[in-house]
Amino acid sequence: QVPLVQSGADVKKPGASVKVSCEASGYAFPSYYMHWVRQAPGQGLEWMGLINPADGSTTLAQRFQGRVSITRDTSTSTVHMEVISLRAEDTAVYYCARSGYYSEAFDSWGQGTLVTVSS
């Protein structure tokens, strides 16, 4: 496992946007996909999407297309995930997770970032 350090908890109002960051270290950043997974209160894990840090290409789960974007900054080995038009149902812990060391499995995870959407 490698260190993935995420930004801190955030509170947003409905309709606002939030950006969560994930800084990687200890490995060749461009060589491994980075994913975003969320867990709403009392719910299971949900895969949101991924970015290929080598070229910045992304794949998003269908339900997040148009509302979620994932970007990367290779100079700081950081991946960002932004959700726009937030609603209460977006309240969740958001995790970044790396794949590629053990093929398509998520071998390293960030500590999680709680995003609360509340008026």
Place this chain on the structure above:
Amino acid sequence: SALTQPPSASGSPGQSLTISCTGTPRDVGGYYYVSWYQHHPGKAPKILIYEVSKRPSGVPDRFSGSKSGSTASLTVSGLQAEDEADYYCSSYAGDNNYVFGTGTKVTVL
């Protein structure tokens, strides 16, 4: 759509239990990229199994995985108190898409 897991499973210390993960031919049935994770509340998930049955270094051999058709399984042998956690399967679903299971809460009696 999420893979289907039983909501809960339980066993006494030393016993074995098996958790199923049912998908479709478009995910679990179509690829050997099924993985399993242990998730203690408030912590990051931890990988237990990848590629259906392989264990990362450091994962005890009490954890084993298998697959038949579109259903994968995780078996925990010799249950220990620290195995009490939530368990999730995940599968590659093609075109750089992935899907998680609904999760199973394991209780050690």
